[in-house]
Amino acid sequence: xxxxxxxxxxxxxxxxxxxxxxxxxxxxxxxxxxxxxxxxxxxxxxxxxxxxxxxxxxxxxxxxxxxxxxxxxxxxxxxxxxxxxxxxxxxxxxxxxxxxxxxxxxxxxxxxxxxxxxxxxxxxxxxxxxxxxxxxxxxxxxxxxxxxxxxxxxxxxxxxxxxxxxxxxxxxxxxxxxxxxxxxxxxxxxxxxxxxxxxxxxxxxxxxxxxxxxxxxxxxxxxxxxxxxxxxxxxxxxxxxxxxxxxxxxxxxxxxxxxxxxxxxxxxxxxxxxxxxxxxxxxxxxxxxxxxxxxxxxxxxxxxxxxxxxxxxxxxxxxx
Amino acid sequence: xxxxxxxxxxxxxxxxxxxxxxxxxxxxxxxxxxxxxxxxxxxxxxxxxxxxxxxxxxxxxxxxxxxxxxxxxxxxxxxxxxxxxxxxxxxxxxxxxxxxxxxxxxxxxxxxxxxxxxxxxxxxxxxxxxxxxxxxxxxxxxxxxxxxxxxxxxxxxxxxxxxxxxxxxxxxxxxxxxxxxxxxxxxxxxxxxxxxxxxxxxxxxxxxxxxxxxxxxxxxxxxxxxxxxxxxxxxxxxxxxxxxxxxxxxxxxxxxxxxxxxxxxxxxxxxxxxxxxxxxxxxxxxxxxxxxxxxxxxxxxxxxxxxxxxxxxxxxxxxx
Numbered sequence: 345x346x347x348x349x350x351x352x353x354x355x356x357x358x359x360x361x362x363x364x365x366x367x368x369x370x371x372x373x374x375x376x377x378x379x380x381x382x383x384x385x386x387x388x389x390x391x392x393x394x395x396x397x398x399x400x401x402x403x404x405x406x407x408x409x410x411x412x413x414x415x416x417x418x419x420x421x422x423x424x425x426x427x428x429x430x431x432x433x434x435x436x437x438x439x440x441x442x443x444x445x446x447x448x449x450x451x452x453x454x455x456x457x458x459x460x461x462x463x464x465x466x467x468x469x470x471x472x473x474x475x476x477x478x479x480x481x482x483x484x485x486x487x488x489x490x491x492x493x494x495x496x497x498x499x500x501x502x503x504x505x506x507x508x509x510x511x512x513x514x515x516x517x518x519x520x521x522x523x524x525x526x527x528x529x530x531x532x533x534x535x536x537x538x539x540x541x542x543x544x545x546x547x548x549x550x551x552x553x554x555x556x557x558x559x560x561x562x563x564x565x566x567x568x569x570x571x572x573x574x575x576x577x578x579x580x581x582x583x584x585x586x587x588x589x590x591x592x593x594x595x596x597x598x599x600x601x602x603x604x605x606x607x608x609x610x611x612x613x614x615x616x617x618x619x620x621x622x623x624x625x626x627x628x629x630x631x632x633x634x635x636x637x638x639x640x641x642x643x644x645x646x647x648x649x650x651x652x653x654x655x656x657x658x659x660x661x662x663x664x
Numbered sequence: 665x666x667x668x669x670x671x672x673x674x675x676x677x678x679x680x681x682x683x684x685x686x687x688x689x690x691x692x693x694x695x696x697x698x699x700x701x702x703x704x705x706x707x708x709x710x711x712x713x714x715x716x717x718x719x720x721x722x723x724x725x726x727x728x729x730x731x732x733x734x735x736x737x738x739x740x741x742x743x744x745x746x747x748x749x750x751x752x753x754x755x756x757x758x759x760x761x762x763x764x765x766x767x768x769x770x771x772x773x774x775x776x777x778x779x780x781x782x783x784x785x786x787x788x789x790x791x792x793x794x795x796x797x798x799x800x801x802x803x804x805x806x807x808x809x810x811x812x813x814x815x816x817x818x819x820x821x822x823x824x825x826x827x828x829x830x831x832x833x834x835x836x837x838x839x840x841x842x843x844x845x846x847x848x849x850x851x852x853x854x855x856x857x858x859x860x861x862x863x864x865x866x867x868x869x870x871x872x873x874x875x876x877x878x879x880x881x882x883x884x885x886x887x888x889x890x891x892x893x894x895x896x897x898x899x900x901x902x903x904x905x906x907x908x909x910x911x912x913x914x915x916x917x918x919x920x921x922x923x924x925x926x927x928x929x930x931x932x933x934x935x936x937x938x939x940x941x942x943x944x945x946x947x948x949x950x951x952x953x954x955x956x957x958x959x960x961x962x963x964x965x966x967x968x969x970x971x972x973x974x975x976x977x978x979x980x981x982x983x984x
Contacts, residue, residue, distance in 0.1 A: 604821025
C-alpha cells in the first residue's frame with residue numbers, strides 16, 4: 345500500500361497544501377492554494393488553515409491510515425520543537441499550539457518548521473544545492489528571509505531565529521526598521537526596497553519615459569513593470585536593478601564572510617530579475633569577499649513557490 | 665607514566681609555547697613567549713617557531729615518548745585539515761606546510777587550527793561558555809577576529825574562513841578596508857578604531873584635559889591612557905568608550921540576529937574597558953536584536969592570552 349505525507353505551507357498571504365508520496369513527489373502535481381485568513385481571530389484562522397488539509401484529503405479521497413504524518417511550514421517566530429507559532433499578528437496567533445491542534449484533529453504526527461529553514465533544507469535535499477553540507481538560503485521578495493544549513497541539517501540557534509538575514513544592519517544610521525533597528529538589509533535589498541526607491545524618485549520629481557508610462561503614479565509601481573522595461577533596455581529600470589545588485593552584494597558579502605558556506609541559494613520574486621542585477625552583485629561580492637567567489641557560490645532556486653512544501657516533506661520524512 | 669601535549673600559539677607579534685597535561689593543565693603554569701620573527705624569510709621564521717617547542721621540551725626535560733602530539737594555533741587564512749598556512753605575509757609564509765614540517769622534526773602527530781576557532785573551542789570546553797552548543801567567540805584588540813561553534817564543534821565553512829566577523833560591513837559607503845571592502849566592522853569597533861578616533865580628534869583640533877595630558881601627540885595615544893582616564897571619570901575618555909560600545913552593539917546585533925547563538929563570548933584587549941562600553945553596547949543590542957538579550961547572552965573571556973593555547977589542547981585531545 346502506498347503511503348503519503350500531508351504537507352502545508354502557511355504564508356502571510358496564501359496557504360498551500362499538497363499530498364506528497366513517500367518518494368517526495370506531490371501527487372498529480374496538485375497544490376491547493378487558499379488566501380490566508382487574517383484578522384478573523386485565532387480560531388477562525390485555524391479552521392481555515394485546517395481546511396486546506398481537509399480539502400487535500402477529500403480531493404484525493406486518501407485513507408488516513410495511509411497518511412504517515414503532517415509537515416507544516418510557517419513564518420517565524422516559532423518554537424519549532426514545541427510546535428508553537430509564537431507570534432503571527434496577521435493570523436491573530438500568539439503562542440498558538442498548531443502542532444497539538446493538528447495532531448488532535450487528524451490523529452497523526454505533526455512537525456512544524458520555519459519556512460526559511462525549510463527552503464534551505466529543500467535546496468540541499470533536492471534543489472540546486474543538493475548534497476552540500478553548509479549553505480545559506482535567502483528568499484528576497486517583500487522582505488528578506490532565510491535559513492542556514494550546517495552539516496546537512498537546519499541550524500536554528502538558541503531561540504529558533506537563526507538565519508534572519510533581513511535584519512542584519514548594513515548602515516548604522518540608516519533607515520529605521522519596524523523591528524527596532526536601523527539600516528536593516530531588507531530595507532535596501534528586498535523587492536519592496538526597489539519599488540520604494542522608484543516611489544521616492546517620483547516624489548523627488550525624477551522624469552523619464554518609464555515613470556511617464558505609469559503617469560508618475562506611485563500606486564502603479566510594481567516589479568513586473570520594471571523587469572519588462574529592463575528587458576527592453578530602459579536605462580532607468582536597469583539602474584534600479586544595478587542598485588539592487590549593489591545592495592544584494594553588500595549583504596551577501598557579509599553573509600559569505602561570516603559563514604563561508606559552500607553556496608548561497610537565492611530564491612523569491614527578485615530572482616526573476618537575475619539578469620539585470622547579477623553583474624553588479626557579483627562585482628561587489630568579488631570586491632568584498634575574503635574567500636574566492638566561484639561560479640557556483642551563488643545559485644538560484646528553481647523550486648519557486650514550492651520550496652517550502654518540498655522542505656516540509658524532507659523534514660517530515662527525516663523525523664518519522 | 666604521565667603523558668603530555670605540546671601546545672603552541674603562533675601570533676603576529678609573539679609566539680607562545682606550553683606543555684599541557686592530559687587533563688588540560690599547563691605544566692607549572694609555564695609559558696614560553698618569544699617575539700615572532702617577521703620579514704626574515706620563510707625558513708628562518710620556521711626555525712624560530714620550532715625553537716619555541718624545542719625550548720619547552722628542554723625546559724621540562726620531557727621524554728618525547730611521553731608526548732602524544734602537537735597542537736598549533738595560527739591566524740588564518742589556513743587550510744587546517746591539510747596542515748597548511750596559506751598566507752602569513754609577516755612570516756613570509758605562503759602555502760607553508762607547517763604540520764608536515766613539525767611532524768618531520770618532532771615525529772609526533774600535529775594538528776593546526778585557526779586561532780579564532782581555537783578561542784571559540786576553548787570557551788565551550790573550559791571557559792565561560794562551558795557546555796554550550798552554539799556560540800560565537802569574538803576577540804577585539806588590534807582587529808576583530810572570531811570563531812563559531814555549532815553543535816559543540818568548530819564550524820569552519822567552505823574555505824576555513826567562517827567567523828571572520830571583522831570584515832562584516834556595517835556601512836556600505838564607509839571607511840575603506842585593506843581587505844578590499846568598505847565599512848568593515850573592525851574599522852569601527854577594534855581597539856585600533858578607538859585610538860584612530862582619538863587621533864582624528866587631535867588632528868581636528870579637539871581640546872580637552874586628556875588630550876592636553878599627552879601633549880596632543882598622536883603617538884602617545886594608547887588604550888591604557890584612555891582606560892585610566894575613564895576610570896577617573898574623564899568625560900572624553902568615557903565618550904570614546906561609549907562610542908566603542910555603540911559600534912560593538914551594532915556589529916554584535918548583526919551576529920546575534922544572523923546566528924542566534926546561545927552566547928557570544930568577547931575576548932581581547934578591549935574587555936579591560938568593559939565597564940566603560942558595556943552599558944551602551946547592551947542598550948544597542950536590546951534595541952536591535954530580534955531575540956531577547958539575556959543576562960548571559962554576552963559573556964567575557966577570562967582566559968586572556970591563553971585562550972588559544974587551551975583551545976589547541978582541546979583540539980589535540982579530541983583529534984588523538
